[in-house]
Amino acid sequence: xxxxxxxxxxxxxxxxxxxxxxxxxxxxxxxxxxxxxxxxxxxxxxxxxxxxxxxxxxxxxxxxxxxxxxxxxxxxxxxxxxxxxxxxxxxxxxxxxxxxxxxxxxxxxxxxxxxxxxxxxxxxxxxxxxxxxxxxxxxxxxxxxxxxxxxxxxxxxxxxxxxxxxxxxxxxxxxxxxxxxxxxxxxxxxxxxxxxxxxxxxxxxxxxxxxxxxxxxxxxxxxxxxxxxxxxxxxxxxxxxxxxxxxxxxxxxxxxxxxxxxxxxxxxxxxxxxxxxxxxxxxxxxxxxxxxxxxxxxxxxxxxxxxxxxxxxxxxxxxxxxxxxxxxxxxxxxxxxxxxxxxxxxxxxxxxxxxxxxxxxxxxxxxxxxxxxxxxxxxxxxxxxxxxx
Amino acid sequence: xxxxxxxxxxxxxxxxxxxxxxxxxxxxxxxxxxxxxxxxxxxxxxxxxxxxxxxxxxxxxxxxxxxxxxxxxxxxxxxxxxxxxxxxxxxxxxxxxxxxxxxxxxxxxxxxxxxxxxxxxxxxxxxxxxxxxxxxxxxxxxxxxxxxxxxxxxxxxxxxxxxxxxxxxxxxxxxxxxxxxxxxxxxxxxxxxxxxxxxxxxxxxxxxxxxxxxxxxxxxxxxxxxxxxxxxxxxxxxxxxxxxxxxxxxxxxxxxxxxxxxx
Amino acid sequence: xxxxxxxxxxxxxxxxxxxxxxxxxxxxxxxxxxxxxxxxxxxxxxxxxxxxxxxxxxxxxxxxxxxxxxxxxxxxxxxxxxxxxxxxxxxxxxxxxxxxxxxxxxxxxxxxxxxxxxxxxxxxxx
Numbered sequence: 001x002x003x004x005x006x007x008x009x010x011x012x013x014x015x016x017x018x019x020x021x022x023x024x025x026x027x028x029x030x031x032x033x034x035x036x037x038x039x040x041x042x043x044x045x046x047x048x049x050x051x052x053x054x055x056x057x058x059x060x061x062x063x064x065x066x067x068x069x070x071x072x073x074x075x076x077x078x079x080x081x082x083x084x085x086x087x088x089x090x091x092x093x094x095x096x097x098x099x100x101x102x103x104x105x106x107x108x109x110x111x112x113x114x115x116x117x118x119x120x121x122x123x124x125x126x127x128x129x130x131x132x133x134x135x136x137x138x139x140x141x142x143x144x145x146x147x148x149x150x151x152x153x154x155x156x157x158x159x160x161x162x163x164x165x166x167x168x169x170x171x172x173x174x175x176x177x178x179x180x181x182x183x184x185x186x187x188x189x190x191x192x193x194x195x196x197x198x199x200x201x202x203x204x205x206x207x208x209x210x211x212x213x214x215x216x217x218x219x220x221x222x223x224x225x226x227x228x229x230x231x232x233x234x235x236x237x238x239x240x241x242x243x244x245x246x247x248x249x250x251x252x253x254x255x256x257x258x259x260x261x262x263x264x265x266x267x268x269x270x271x272x273x274x275x276x277x278x279x280x281x282x283x284x285x286x287x288x289x290x291x292x293x294x295x296x297x298x299x300x301x302x303x304x305x306x307x308x309x310x311x312x313x314x315x316x317x318x319x320x321x322x323x324x325x326x327x328x329x330x331x332x333x334x335x336x337x338x339x340x341x342x343x344x345x346x347x348x349x350x351x352x353x354x355x356x357x358x359x360x361x362x363x364x365x366x367x368x369x370x371x372x373x374x375x376x377x378x379x380x381x382x383x384x385x386x387x388x389x
Numbered sequence: 390x391x392x393x394x395x396x397x398x399x400x401x402x403x404x405x406x407x408x409x410x411x412x413x414x415x416x417x418x419x420x421x422x423x424x425x426x427x428x429x430x431x432x433x434x435x436x437x438x439x440x441x442x443x444x445x446x447x448x449x450x451x452x453x454x455x456x457x458x459x460x461x462x463x464x465x466x467x468x469x470x471x472x473x474x475x476x477x478x479x480x481x482x483x484x485x486x487x488x489x490x491x492x493x494x495x496x497x498x499x500x501x502x503x504x505x506x507x508x509x510x511x512x513x514x515x516x517x518x519x520x521x522x523x524x525x526x527x528x529x530x531x532x533x534x535x536x537x538x539x540x541x542x543x544x545x546x547x548x549x550x551x552x553x554x555x556x557x558x559x560x561x562x563x564x565x566x567x568x569x570x571x572x573x574x575x576x577x578x579x580x581x582x583x584x585x586x587x588x589x590x591x592x593x594x595x596x597x598x599x600x601x602x603x604x605x606x607x608x609x610x611x612x613x614x615x616x617x618x619x620x621x622x623x624x625x626x627x628x629x630x631x632x633x634x635x636x637x638x639x640x641x642x643x644x645x646x647x648x649x650x651x652x
Numbered sequence: 653x654x655x656x657x658x659x660x661x662x663x664x665x666x667x668x669x670x671x672x673x674x675x676x677x678x679x680x681x682x683x684x685x686x687x688x689x690x691x692x693x694x695x696x697x698x699x700x701x702x703x704x705x706x707x708x709x710x711x712x713x714x715x716x717x718x719x720x721x722x723x724x725x726x727x728x729x730x731x732x733x734x735x736x737x738x739x740x741x742x743x744x745x746x747x748x749x750x751x752x753x754x755x756x757x758x759x760x761x762x763x764x765x766x767x768x769x770x771x772x773x774x775x776x777x778x
Contacts, residue, residue: 037563037565108563108588112527119544123522126548182550187644188520345490427715431724432727434736535723
């Protein structure tokens, strides 16, 4: 099926060329980071993780979210998702690739990263995170490729793929749970030390991931005429709104425990995130308030079926939702975890331009993987007449 | 695509995967990777100081401001070639801070003026139950049989999970090349420096204990910092703890720090 | 298979070329010095020269793990002599000229260990 990549429009190749140039350009910033160390980032002794790890966390969620298509399609035989499911699986592949790269760019000694396998440490959550991510990547590549091939040949997928699909459903939950355990098992980081972290991660993933998928599918519909199916879009939007409600609810639970118990450690990171310190708002406070506002606007637009099914409003609401969840998990989570620091003082963190460029490079690689895989999938669908209408 | 060629590629891909997997599994087996290569044997040094669990007791009443701790911090830096880096990406093994920052639990809202005004030293607590060791994905940080939480800089991949895990902020990452911030040659030619991209911290001077010497900060403290075996009821540290009131940093986290402060 | 002859021949050529260093190594040659200059005052290293030549890197790894993890900082060599386990304070005391000893052989064999980013060389100054 790789030959599908050899026959594409000029615009597609220009897009690939653009991504490759972007990757090369951002690669220069990473090259500099390799030579001069992570000193090019805004991280410090007190805020020892930053943008890279937060993006890793966010994209594990995006990867896991493929299950929101797979689960209804295979557990509940919801056939209308069948057309879009491959796009979800291939998006998961791209997202896991990004996760792996975000970890690599965050390492101080990346040439030693295989030490995680050479000296396996079952006591470390990161060991399990590596296992589940590699497993999830393999599962999605195999399942996506085999089912797409069967679709192309007009036959039922082979029987052996079924158990793998069921496994991938459980596996999707596991990757984000394990990622939450990276944070939720650490004593002394009050913002992270919460049993609901994994549940929050999953709910945030199950609204933001499908929202990103839908936005990308809308874009592809505009560009190629691929029709995901009206009912499928409607169902996925419903899933998104439920997940987002749960996500906001879970965050409210955090707020209750922190502020009703009035235990200083629980409240301080949240106070910092929304109110800054010493009477000054931190830069992240503006983002957090923006996230809160966007979350509620997106819910206000998505909950009433009339506006949710409105093709003009839906993308707008989804963009707000993605932005809100990204700020919560891709920014606030890390800043809140490290601020106040271990001495109850504030060490500010702001990603540097070069740090953002390196992260952008990883985004571009994800976009490249996604572009290649989706092109194959969409061409196969066009070939077998499973494309529009 | 031709059917047989495709199946050939599949088989080839799978065999490469199996082969590398097998190699990785062999390397992962304990002892397989060249252990026991040496024809000779290994032993502890004759002068080596041993303990069930090393611990430190700091008589903070005999120190006042941060300047009182400076000779100790300087002894530490000199012994381990710890650089002075003048920004937030710095490296610290032993340093002084205020009462509120050292003991943020606010145990007494109205401590006496002297206690509040004093500076307190911070360093790795060499916990009995260290979160940094628990989270390290490569066992680059580990606990020795003497209760020291030690680091193997050769193995550290610089993921900084241990820094997130440490509730005491005892760990530093080499954001920058430390040698650029050290004189050349570095102060102690008998001890290595670190390299860019690895995490480091206080080692309770394991290398000095092995040579029969007390830790550098203890030696520089004129007896105001005690160092001994916590598991020996007759040791200097146990006697000091029995005689005076002492506190530890963040005891509620269950890490069981090995650094005690006499207040 | 299309072009079966060319494909099989190509695979064979690739396999031979890819494994060439192993065959070349196995055809057995005498040890040829890369021109390293061993320390003049010492007659022998902690173990015999053949062992050290072949295994010094693994021995150093083992030393590191024994000293750091096992707190065994003394090595009793097979000859009975005891050595303090330390690259910087034992090995480099005799092998004090790393350019003529370490580097010469490492460079000839295209290996570039980065020991000296941390371990301080004798007489080092920038």
